[in-house]
Amino acid sequence: MTKENFRFYIKVRTALNIPARIIYDELCPVCGDQAHALRTVEWWSKLFREGREDAEDEERLGRSITETTSENIEQVRSLINDNPHITIQEMEVQTGLSHGTIHRI
Incomplete structure (x- = not known):
């Protein structure tokens, strides 16, 4: 259900x-x-x-839950291929992705 x-x-x-x-x-x-x-x-x-009619979720503001898109994965992969010694912090700055997202990728 x-x-x-x-x-x-x-x-x-x-x-x-x-x-x-x-x-x-x-x-x-x-x-x-x-x-x-x-x-x-x-x-x-x-x-x-209290009067709510809709049983569906309302749209939420903020960052999308899905940041591990194929585009982001390719961006991180490219950074690592270009510089195997790059740090997560450097990737954060270059991609705008969070530490956790980069780590999951």
Whole structure:
């Protein structure tokens, strides 16, 4: 079950004035390990009671989660091929990528 399906179920049950704890108790036997935590069900139930309509994630500001693109990998590979002794700090400056991203690449 997708997270949007979970949220839609929470939305409908909340609209029927079913408490979050009951919704959680209904989801657990059906979804097992895939069920959201009670706190998550409570959070979404609250959002829907306050008027939220959409069950999908809202766009978030900030850096994209996916920085290990093929372009970035090739850029780091090229730097290493040009200078096998280049440091991660030097690559950070030249690429604008974070230390962690370069290390993962």
